[in-house]
Amino acid sequence: MTSTTTPMATGVTPERLRGLRRWNIGLAIIHLGSAAVILFLTNDFSIPVLASFIDGAPGSGEGGGATALVTSDLFNVTIGYVVxxxxxxxxxxxxxxxxxxxxxxxxxLGRGINRFRWAEYSVSATLMVLVIALYWGVTTINALVVIAGANVAMILFGYLQERMNPPGRTSTTMAPFWFGSLVGITPWVAMALNIPLYTDAPEYIFVILAVQGVFFFCFGLTQWLQYKEIGPWANYAFGEKTYLVLSLAAKSLLAWNVFLVSLIS
Structure with missing residues (x-):
């Protein structure tokens, strides 16, 4: 009778797992503490979400030209609560x-996957992208729904990348990674299109877009390095710690940047 052993992801040792547990405890304290402080101190600063539509059938304006564009407020998003x-x-x-x-x-982790990470990112990272989009003047409900959907799809493709490439595999597919990259970049393209139009934007908004764009790129780079098994990223536990560090930095910088310049200024 032959026994089979499920291959373990590289670097997932008891010592590494204990270290990751300490990191998770520390990050839980930092994130929950920061959330409590922001919710306690926040004011009612908000950004309106708009409905935008043409008044009449397309091309029904005078001479077959453009018709009037109508906008109306749907609701206000209190930024402190989202942060x-x-x-x-x-x-x-x-x-x-x-x-x-x-x-x-x-x-x-031993199986080379972290379902908790992808479940959390699908909501938290999407809220982050929506906040950034709102600050960049993307405020219509249609655009925000599409941005949210694209970001959730990107996260789910990241989950599929791990799911389709278990430890001990004989070959690696990068298809979910590239599909996720394709849909994941679209919200940033949409926001970047506003740059030449948003000439009076305060400098901190450019900083938010640039810094968070770099962080989101680094999340994708981390997964690419993992599955190309380049340097220390060939160690799955090292990649997991990299995700923890990136998550802490990206969320904390966005939260406190937005809070300090917009909520208590």
């Missing part, structure tokens, strides 16, 4: 992986 939400989601994720979900988390 607090994506920080709290990250904190809850890290708390779960360090406590009641620890066994599932560590077992999944």
């Amino acid at each position: 607090g939400a994506f920080l709290a989601l990250a904190g809850i994720d890290h708390l779960l992986t360090a406590t009641i979900g620890r066994r599932i988390y560590e077992r999944d």
Whole structure:
């Protein structure tokens, strides 16, 4: 009778897992603490979400030309609450992986996957992109829905990349990664199109777009390095720690940048 052993992801050792647990506990404290402070101090600063549509059938204007564009406010997004939400989601994720979900988390890491990460990112990273889009003048409900959908799709493709490439595989497919990159870049293209139009934008908005764009690129780069097995990223546990560091930096910088310049100024 032949016994088979499921291959373990590279570098997922008991020592590494203990270190990751300490990191998750620390990040849970930081994120939940930051969320509590922001929610406590925030004011009612908000950005309106608009409906935009043409008044009449397309091409029904005078002489067959453009028809009037009508806009109306649908609701206001209180930015402090959204910032607090994506920080709290990250904190809850890290708390779960360090406590009641620890066994599932560590077992999944051994299988080269982290379902907690992708579930959290699909909501928290999408809220982050929506906040950035709102600051960049993308405020119509149609555009925001498409941006949210594209970002969620990108995250789910990241999950598929891990799911389709288990440890011990004889070949690696990068198709989910490239599909995710294609849909994931579209919100940033949409926001970048406003740059030449948004001539009176304060400098901090350019900083937010540039810094967060770099961080989102680094998340994708991390996965690419993992599956190309380049340098220390050939170690799956190292890649997991890289995700933790990037998540902390991206969320904290966006949260406090937005909070300090927009909510208490």
